Amino acid sequence: MPRTELSQLGEFGLIDRIKANTNLLNQTSLKGIGDDAAVIQTSSDFYQLISTDMLVEHIHFDLSFHPLQHLGYKAVAVNVSDIAAMNGIAEQITISLAISNRFSVEAVDALYQGIFAACQDYKVDLVGGDVTSSMSGLVISITAIGKVAPEQVVYRSGAKSGDILCVTGDLGGAYIGLQILQREKAEFLANPKMQPKLEERAYTVGRQLKPKARTDIIYELAELQVKPTAMIDISDGLASEVLHIATQSGVGVMLYEDKIPIDRETYEVAIDEFKLVPSVCAMNGGEDYELLFTIQQKDYEKIKNHDEISFIGYMTEDRSVNLITSGGQKVPITAQGWNHF
Numbered sequence: 001m002p003r004t005e006l007s008q009l010g011e012f013g014l015i016d017r018i019k020a021n022t023n024l025l026n027q028t029s030l031k032g033i034g035d036d037a038a039v040i041q042t043s044s045d046f047y048q049l050i051s052t053d054m055l056v057e058h059i060h061f062d063l064s065f066h067p068l069q070h071l072g073y074k075a076v077a078v079n080v081s082d083i084a085a086m087n088g089i090a091e092q093i094t095i096s097l098a099i100s101n102r103f104s105v106e107a108v109d110a111l112y113q114g115i116f117a118a119c120q121d122y123k124v125d126l127v128g129g130d131v132t133s134s135m136s137g138l139v140i141s142i143t144a145i146g147k148v149a150p151e152q153v154v155y156r157s158g159a160k161s162g163d164i165l166c167v168t169g170d171l172g173g174a175y176i177g178l179q180i181l182q183r184e185k186a187e188f189l190a191n192p193k194m195q196p197k198l199e200e201r202a203y204t205v206g207r208q209l210k211p212k213a214r215t216d217i218i219y220e221l222a223e224l225q226v227k228p229t230a231m232i233d234i235s236d237g238l239a240s241e242v243l244h245i246a247t248q249s250g251v252g253v254m255l256y257e258d259k260i261p262i263d264r265e266t267y268e269v270a271i272d273e274f275k276l277v278p279s280v281c282a283m284n285g286g287e288d289y290e291l292l293f294t295i296q297q298k299d300y301e302k303i304k305n306h307d308e309i310s311f312i313g314y315m316t317e318d319r320s321v322n323l324i325t326s327g328g329q330k331v332p333i334t335a336q337g338w339n340h341f
């Protein structure tokens with residue numbers, strides 16, 4: 001048997017391969033692999049949404065700078081975010097933990113304090129889970145269950161040529177937060193007397209350690225009677241997510257670099273301290289957990305003055321996905337965001 005390396009397929013190639021071998025046997029499985037959550041027909045009033053995300057020590061978090069309380073909060077928020085990306089609201093979660101005896105009961109309590117704080121903020125109920133021992137790192141796997149009215153469900157695949165590309169909040173902050181935390185850790189290891197200087201970087205560090213799910217936007221869009229044509233949450237970076245929407249919708253994109261929302265702290269720290277281009281942090285950094293969505297032009301008036309929504313481009317008939325740089329150059333977007341392999 002030949003041996004193929006996972007890195008040859010990449011994370012998305014692997015998922016495509018699993019998907020290609022999957023057969024949906026039940027009529028109630030409306031949407032399987034390929035979106036932010038699966039869509040299940042449970043009643044005629046609501047579709048059920050189900051999504052799973054796992055956080056693995058050393059891959060998704062480093063306990064030397066990620067407080068357990070924040071980690072618990074983040075683990076819930078990233079799952080609630082996937083339900084929001086279907087235009088739905090999460091109502092329940094289950095949590096599976098693989099944990100070693102290097103953790104104390106108090107440490108588990110701290111993790112669950114964060115979990116319960118997020119459950120309160122997003123009004124979700126913890127309804128089950130599993131606990132096993134782990135020989136190595138901590139693993140937190142969460143499944144979120146939510147609901148959406150059938151006529152309100154939004155897939156990655158619904159964008160049409162002419163639709164406006166929108167994004168919530170600002171981007172690149174979580175990546176800069178991670179760079180700061182990793183730098184402070186390295187400095188501390190070199191000189192343990194050193195105290196990390198994080199106070200002036202509270203925004204970006206907070207974006208990495210304790211992201212929020214944009215459920216607020218889902219409620220507001222419903223109130224304004226705007227149904228996005230396509231939507232995804234930003235876990236791997238703007239470039240990667242824009243490509244998912246374009247590919248699955250069969251359209252192209254013109255994305256304007258100078259319209260990408262970037263917070264001042266993110267911008268300044270990227271340039272001054274890391275010599276990084278801020279828009280590249282937004283495109284490829286990931287973990288911002290903002291919502292990227294498309295709307296019909298007729299809906300623009302309803303949200304054009306919304307403080308938390310930026311209009312960053314539009315969808316095109318021609319299927320190419322392009323960035324228009326601040327200098328006016330058109331360059332193809334190739335996903336360089338987070339890829340697990």
Ligand SMILES: Nc1ncnc2c1ncn2[C@@H]1O[C@H](COP(=O)(O)OP(=O)(O)O)[C@@H](O)[C@H]1O
Binds near residue numbers: 018033034035082
């Ligand atoms: N091991 C797997 N088996 C089956 N489906 C998977 C697997 N891993 C991911 N998926 C599915 O692939 C799609 C994309 O996954 P992912 O990129 O992790 O989404 P997201 O970034 O929204 O969490 C989702 O529909 C997810 O359920």
Ligand SMILES: Cc1ncc(C[n+]2csc(CCOP(=O)(O)OP(=O)(O)O)c2C)c(N)n1
Binds near residue numbers: 054062236286287
């Ligand atoms: C210690 C550490 N290393 C690296 C990262 C950066 N990082 C880890 S996972 C990830 C992308 C998102 O994770 P993924 O499992 O792909 O989420 P999904 O797309 O499935 O929601 C990023 C940017 C981090 N947060 N912490």
Ligand SMILES: [Mg+2]
Binds near residue numbers: 036081234235
């Ligand atoms: Mg997602």
